[in-house]
Amino acid sequence: MSTKKNSSKPNIVKTFHIKTFGCQMNENDSEKISGMLKALGYQEETDVNKAGLVILNTCSIRENADERVLGNIGAFKTVKKTNPDLILAVCGCMMQQPEIVNQIVTKYPQVDLIFGTHNLHQVPELLNNYQVNGNRLIEVWEDSDTIVEDLPVDRKYPFKGFVTIMNGCNNFCTYCIVPYTRGREVSRQPDKIFDEVNKLVDDGCIEITLLGQNVNSYGNDLGDAVNFAKLLRELNTIDKLKRIRFMTSHPKDLTDDVIDAIAECDKVCNYIHLPIQSGSTRILKAMNRKYTQENILDRVNKIREKIPGVAITTDIIVGFPGETEADFLETLKVIKRCQFDSAFTFLYSIRTGTPAATMADQIPDEVKHDRINRSLKVLHQISHDINQTYQDQIVEVLVEETSRNNAKRMTGRTRTGKLVNFPGNESDIGTEIMVKITEAKTFSLDGEKIGQEGIHGATHTDDDAISANS
Structure with missing residues (x-):
């Protein structure tokens, strides 16, 4: 569905920024959207205020999630004044609720493009149609009994x-x-x-x-x-x-x-x-x-x-x-x-x-x-009590990224999903390493990377540490 909004076609700035709300399914959907956009020649822009295309991928599992998204949409009214060629798209679970779509259409004129969870694969087509006509475009499928295969995926982590x-x-x-x-x-x-x-x-x-x-x-x-x-x-x-x-x-x-x-x-x-x-x-x-x-x-x-x-x-x-x-x-x-x-x-x-x-x-x-x-x-x-069983144990960690709080520390997860922070460098990212836990906290574990020689003297593994509490 197309509704009249703009009197002229938007200037195309082929940069994009995706803001994702919600679960891992939404994260995966955003990776697919990013993959499709990059296949079209778009480049990712980290600064939401500079992007030519901004996509809000929404979650509707709880009421406060809806309110948070609507608050984000509202903020773009000001952004649009300084960047009138910005294309603002909203997609995801919230858009499968007709009352939410009607609210956005009525109260948020800064939104240019709306699509749902079932027609994610249409992003290139919908974007092209909007750019050609310059009119607000709403395309939400009620349901779908198929899964579209072979969409390009832009993964956040290569490993x-x-x-x-x-x-x-x-x-x-x-x-x-x-x-x-x-x-x-x-x-x-x-x-x-x-x-x-x-x-x-x-x-x-x-x-x-x-x-x-x-x-x-x-x-x-x-x-x-x-x-x-x-x-x-x-x-x-x-x-x-x-x-x-x-x-x-x-x-x-x-x-x-x-x-x-x-x-x-x-x-x-x-x-x-x-x-x-x-x-x-x-x-x-x-x-x-x-x-x-x-x-x-x-x-x-x-x-x-x-x-x-x-x-x-x-x-x-x-x-x-x-x-x-x-x-x-x-x-x-x-x-x-x-x-x-x-x-x-x-x-x-x-x-x-x-x-x-x-x-x-x-x-x-x-x-x-x-x-x-x-x-x-x-x-x-x-x-807290379960994590204490990890104290002084040696665990296998898949290193994921640099710590947000300390550039000299890395963070990763054990096979049991425990978050582990330890001194390291970026060359560790994407590898499995052994870490000795030096401080067990309620929500995470601190440790030190050890070499293979340090493993031989260990009497417990990741599994042993947890089974003590089972």
């Missing part, structure tokens, strides 16, 4: 990359907008995934992260020939690939077969993100999560039994409609019993269009804040 294995979600949790913004589940063909991973490895990539709203249900729409456990086992055979991660697992679909595959595959990192959301069976039913407190505890026990040294993280929503103090205490009980390494904790946020938005017994903000503070106190103590 690690995201690989989307499926799009969409069929779960329809009562609080979640994702099935409405990302659509129903569509799995990629396994040969396409293998081809992409092999190309990444040939290009120097040693770590991949498999992405999907619910990776455990991968292959459900492809028949009996493939499932997530089989995919992990097949990817584990690829030469020169060293680490396989994945996000995100739904507890109801984390089968024994998947747990066994993680345990058996040496390249699959012993780290699982398991978003339980609540520990109360009553609230889980209201959330439409399709599992109980007993199911959670069974899965965590099975994970720890089969995967020595595993790290398990989670998501917790506090203040879901109708949550009583007793329900909240059930969540605290599960947190303590599961001993999660860390957790993303959220205040329940009303998402218009979801069933939970109209539920009775919405929880007052002051109660939500009290409960989240109490949960964080418990979670932080558990994180």
Whole structure:
């Protein structure tokens, strides 16, 4: 859809800046947008005020995410006055909500181009159409049952990359907008995934992260020939690939077969993100999560039994409609019993269009804040205690980048996802090195790089350090 806005065609300045909000799926989408733009001859501009094209890739998982994006859009009203040829595009999950699009069209004339999650591949075409006509362009597909292959990807890191294995979600949790913004589940063909991973490895990539709203249900729409456990086992055979991660697992679909595959595959990192959301069976039913407190505890026990040294993280929503103090205490009980390494904790946020938005017994903000503070106190103590088991241990770290706070220090992650900071140099980036932990903190580990000679005297490895707390 095109709406009249400009009386003349914009001058084309072939530089771009992408600002990404939200999850790894959005990050991967932004890498694809960047890849398409560079294929068109655009160059990336780090200064958002100087770019000829600015793209805001939005997230709509929570209300404050919407408000943050709208605030960013509003700021471009001033930028446009000093840079009238700037093209401002907004895409992503927020644009799949008609009421948000209508709000932008009505209140934010500085936005030139709007597209959604399902027609990402149209970026070159949409940009060209806007530049030819000079009119605001809105193109949002309601849904799509296909995944467009072979899009160019501009990866942030040459040694690690995201690989989307499926799009969409069929779960329809009562609080979640994702099935409405990302659509129903569509799995990629396994040969396409293998081809992409092999190309990444040939290009120097040693770590991949498999992405999907619910990776455990991968292959459900492809028949009996493939499932997530089989995919992990097949990817584990690829030469020169060293680490396989994945996000995100739904507890109801984390089968024994998947747990066994993680345990058996040496390249699959012993780290699982398991978003339980609540520990109360009553609230889980209201959330439409399709599992109980007993199911959670069974899965965590099975994970720890089969995967020595595993790290398990989670998501917790506090203040879901109708949550009583007793329900909240059930969540605290599960947190303590599961001993999660860390957790993303959220205040329940009303998402218009979801069933939970109209539920009775919405929880007052002051109660939500009290409960989240109490949960964080418990979670932080558990994180601190688990990290203490790393003290003086030797761990394998994939070095990712220079520390943001100290140019003489590097930062990377263990196979269990622990953030490690240590003195080093840029030549370490993209390599796996051994680091002895000298100070274990609540949210990260400090260490010193050691040579191979220092490894021989070590009595513990990364796995040993964590299994002591399991």
